[in-house]
Amino acid sequence: FSKENGRNCFSFYFEELKTDSNRVLALDGELRKAIENREFTLAFQPKICVETQNIIGLEALVRWKSEKLGFVSPAEFIEYAEESGLIIPLSEIIFELACEGYHKLVAAGYPKVPIAINVSSIHFQQQSFLESVQTILERNNTSAQNFEIEVTERTVMNTAQETISKLVKLKQLGFKLSIDDFGTGYSSLSYLVRFPLDVLKIDRSFIQHICSLDDKQAIVDAIIQMAHRLQIKVVAEGVENVQQVELLRSMGCDFIQGYYYSKPLPMDELIDFIHFWEVEHQGRI
Ligand code: C2E
Ligand code: MG
Ligand code: MG
Ligand code: MG
Numbered sequence: 001f002s003k004e005n006g007r008n009c010f011s012f013y014f015e016e017l018k019t020d021s022n023r024v025l026a027l028d029g030e031l032r033k034a035i036e037n038r039e040f041t042l043a044f045q046p047k048i049c050v051e052t053q054n055i056i057g058l059e060a061l062v063r064w065k066s067e068k069l070g071f072v073s074p075a076e077f078i079e080y081a082e083e084s085g086l087i088i089p090l091s092e093i094i095f096e097l098a099c100e101g102y103h104k105l106v107a108a109g110y111p112k113v114p115i116a117i118n119v120s121s122i123h124f125q126q127q128s129f130l131e132s133v134q135t136i137l138e139r140n141n142t143s144a145q146n147f148e149i150e151v152t153e154r155t156v157m158n159t160a161q162e163t164i165s166k167l168v169k170l171k172q173l174g175f176k177l178s179i180d181d182f183g184t185g186y187s188s189l190s191y192l193v194r195f196p197l198d199v200l201k202i203d204r205s206f207i208q209h210i211c212s213l214d215d216k217q218a219i220v221d222a223i224i225q226m227a228h229r230l231q232i233k234v235v236a237e238g239v240e241n242v243q244q245v246e247l248l249r250s251m252g253c254d255f256i257q258g259y260y261y262s263k264p265l266p267m268d269e270l271i272d273f274i275h276f277w278e279v280e281h282q283g284r285i
Helices: 005-039 076-086 087-107 121-125 127-140 159-171 214-229 242-253 267-281
Strands: 039-051 055-066 071-072 115-118 149-150 176-182 197-202 232-235
Touching: 005 087, 039 087, 039 267, 055 076, 055 087, 055 267, 071 076, 076 087, 087 115, 087 121, 087 127, 087 267, 115 176, 121 127, 121 149, 121 267, 127 159, 127 267, 159 176, 197 214, 197 267, 214 232
Parallel strands: 055 115, 115 149, 149 176, 176 197, 197 232
Antiparallel strands: 039 055, 055 071
16 A cells, blocks of 8 residues: 555545544434424335235334435434433334324224334333323324234343333233344343243344245244244345245244335325235225
8 A cells, every 4th residue: 555545544534533433422412303394204114014004003213304414214313312312302202103193094084003202221221101102192182992003122122120010011001012123132031031021023134035045934834833833923124025025924923014015104105005905905004
């Protein structure tokens, strides 16, 4: 390497750092403003039953288009919100939006399926979590039966009695409970049975190469078998093609979520999709 080259590398590295810290600063300011002004929306992704082809649920995924930063992915701003504590007011906004979404679906004539909400471990661990959720449901004139809570393995890895009793209480309130991104944490199913779970969502990283890699296929097969023995349903996440659908069907997977059926959609497009789906399958959701 020439000296010249080295200097370029150095200055490039320096620029990177500068833009990184600038971005964090901008993110912080913009996120605070966005929370104040409630600049978030939800996109909804259908979950399809393998056997009946019915839409059996919807997952709500937060979306944010910042005036200054443009579209920011939830993977980025949720992580930042968790580090900065902004996740608490943000989570409350997301719950409110999910309630509004439910009412819009009812108004459009589709009252049947629960909306799944992703709950951050930081929010879940708050002392006031259950109370804040109940308050939001009441304020929005709706009940837990209409919703499902998605928590990651990481959130429930904490064996504290408090974690278990929170999950039991959520269940008693009427929420369905699912474990998101299953397989990416270090928990085992034998560990998870102590929780009152309804659904396991197998992470996309297992589904992605399920048709070409035997080890992924074996793992998914084993997860489905074990979950069923424990009366837990299984959702495959990130399904993108018909080969994956067919393989998952042959393994007895219950539900499928992924671009193959639909990307997450804004409410108006979701209503069109549901309508199209009902006509296509001549059934109800
Ligand atoms: P997640 O909960 O596992 O959500 C699934 C993610 O996979 C979503 O990304 C979805 O758009 C994407 N996806 C679905 N099907 C496919 C597919 O077939 N192929 C591919 N490549 N991707 C697919 P998204 O919306 O960008 O969200 C990423 C993560 O951010 C979520 O993972 C979740 O951990 C977090 N997140 C999103 N919305 C919320 C929210 O409202 N609250 C909280 N706490 N976290 C959220
Ligand atoms: Mg999720
Ligand atoms: Mg997931
Ligand atoms: Mg994921």
